[in-house]
Amino acid sequence: MPLLTPSDVIADVWTVDPEGHGDERGRFYETYRRSWFPLGREMVQGNRSDKAAGAVVGLHYHLHQADYWLVPRGTARVVLHDLRQGSPTDGATETLELSGDNCRGVFIPPGVAHGFASLTELTVTYMVDSYYNPEDELGVAWDDPAIGAEWGVSDPILSVRDQHNPARSALDPSRTPHYKLRT
Numbered sequence: 001m002p003l004l005t006p007s008d009v010i011a012d013v014w015t016v017d018p019e020g021h022g023d024e025r026g027r028f029y030e031t032y033r034r035s036w037f038p039l040g041r042e043m044v045q046g047n048r049s050d051k052a053a054g055a056v057v058g059l060h061y062h063l064h065q066a067d068y069w070l071v072p073r074g075t076a077r078v079v080l081h082d083l084r085q086g087s088p089t090d091g092a093t094e095t096l097e098l099s100g101d102n103c104r105g106v107f108i109p110p111g112v113a114h115g116f117a118s119l120t121e122l123t124v125t126y127m128v129d130s131y132y133n134p135e136d137e138l139g140v141a142w143d144d145p146a147i148g149a150e151w152g153v154s155d156p157i158l159s160v161r162d163q164h165n166p167a168r169s170a171l172d173p174s175r176t177p178h179y180k181l182r183t
Helices: none
Strands: 003-006 014-017 020-023 026-029 045-051 056-061 067-073 075-082 093-099 105-108 112-118 122-128
Touching (some): 093 105
Antiparallel strands (some): 003 014, 014 105, 020 026, 045 122, 056 112, 067 105, 075 093
């Protein structure tokens, strides 16, 4: 059984440290089960992203979609920021490392902004519980001082989209997530 840990920084975020099993042939890890997460829904799409060292992706967020991330190759500094109005952790920022060495996964609920810095060349695989919907692809500035993220790269490589995301204070109120109390 993997070690499942709820974040003590952001509500509804979970990390998974899977138990590895191996022999002279290699290793095996069970990396995801929907039943591990209280907010887990069926994951309907899987994606892979290969990035060069120094790339920064994000911060992105969704109003409806949850993500589950794993880094099978390389090392990523993951930054999470709670944008959900009414959340007990609204405004909290958390940083963690995912890598091929630790095989850690992270469950990210809707409304929590997420991004990563490639500390090395890397591969990120992620599953989502909604099919791609451009209307649910939102962003907030990766370098917003109000978020206070420590990315761990000195000269980040950014997409055009991520260079132009607004500061948290400038987000459209009609596109800002709200916390839903889970029972």
